[in-house]
Amino acid sequence: MLEPVELKDFFIVFFSGAMVIMAGALYALLFAWSRLQSKPWMMSLAYLSYIILFVAVMTLGSAAHLTGFWWWLVIAMLLGYLLAPHGIWKLCVATHAVKQGSEHKTTDTTCTNIP
């Protein structure tokens, strides 16, 4: 069920694990920043980050013996991190798409009633 990491792969597991999150965040950040600033060239860097993420996930999967059920975790990570920035961006745009003047001020007394 569970095959521990080998000694020679210790550092590889830690480093690739960190790179999964770092590259995932960088991909999401560059994706959002590229759209926000209308800089298409930055989108290339975003997808380059995703490629680094892909390599990091595969390296982690290999070094940590992520086989069987754990292989699905690898697939979920790759798909999740690929699609998440698109979803986050859509949410950002949707939540910011409010007409001027319809927003509450910080000290606005108008609050949403919870049903």
Added chain:
Amino acid sequence: MSTVQLNGGQQLAMKYYTVAIALFVAQILFGLLSGMQYLIPGFLQGVLDFNVTRTVHINAMIIWLLYGFIGSVYWLLEEESQTKIVGLKLGNFAFWLFTVAVVIVVVVFLVVQTGPGDDFTRWFVNEGREYIEAPRWADIGIVICVLIFFYNVAATFMKGQWSGISGVLTLDLVALAGIYLAGMFYTTNISVDQYWWWWVIHLWVEATWEVLVGCLMAWGLMKTLGVSRKIVTTWLYIEVALMFGSGILGLGHHYFWIGTPEYWLTIGGFFSALEPIPLVAMVVHAVYDSGVKHMKANNNPAFAWLIAHAFGNFFGAGVWGFMHTLPQINLYTHGTQWSASHGHLAFFGAYATIVIAMIYIALREVRGQQSFGADLPDGGWKWKWALGLLNLGVVGMSIALLISGYEQSFIERAVGGSTWLGYFTAQIHPWFVQGMWWRMVFGFVTAFGIILLVWDLLTIGKHNKPSAEVISPTQTASV
């Protein structure tokens, strides 16, 4: 400091903040003592043993953060509900009850350091559960205080107006109070005991506390950047869904090695892998809003600490957590300095930062709605240096502990097979010892940071003229 212009909830909040900062100082002081005892084992031996200094260090951290959270909720309560606080006298009584209990517990920890492990000890000296060592009488006192706090919050919102933030906050406080009960009953089976103990530790820290700081972050963004209520509320719902969706079953990563069934390896591994997702979303959202608002804030120290929170939470909880959360590697790392490294960075990055930000938001009103911007008489050097030193100190400590933890995992666990020989071989290895020395160096950097922070909190905005700049949501750039 004068609090005459503040509402009842805000005056109570200032009391909580005062004790929180005092306990923060105590936490760092006892942290320095504990770190020194790692390097010089005979230091204070028989006077203040390591188990005592470490207990006070960790308990002070948990309690000062709780004081900070409770204070922050009291601070925003009347403004958010648009009505006077319900049961303020009871709230003040709970504050003093809580504070007296904390003082007595700390004094007993320091005075009664040894004794039998019997019922009297559990009720009046030390319960013995790591991180929640408070004796049973204090546990009951804490529950009473939290129930009063919950009554203040729920009754005030019921009397006044509900909002998205207040709804999430009130529901979260039910969990915050209820889960504490899981650490309050005695069992003779260590696996069962650990099973329930993690309900308090993990579900507090990685579920209810994260949601609570999500509420504070939402409110903080409205106050400092002028982000609209609709935006922060929508994002709060998204983050809460992601936090609870991943954080509750992420509990499994603590169940790997305590004698629970094997399926926890699968559940814990999978949901722990999901836990960084809300943190990534929070960072992107913070960057998005900062970009839209062109980083224009009315309270620079608060805004800087909110940014430190977004990134600190991401690195401390996300990166440092995921590096050793899968069971294939956690087998070697759990309970080593690797966990301590993750703990230091995550607690500071996710929680200490947001409490400090909230205190700066409060101080701006305490000092007469002054702008805490570039117009501060001293240029704001104290808050900038405090921010820099505290962050540098904690990051430095975390990296030093990471190196020691890596060596421990490798030599003690993987090579030595978790034997006593492996343990002592790892403890005297140069990498471990050097890591501990560097932790001490950065511990002093952190201590200088807290001195500057306290100095700044006592003086900021006292000598400049009122010139509050109102940041309104209508200044939002079109997207």
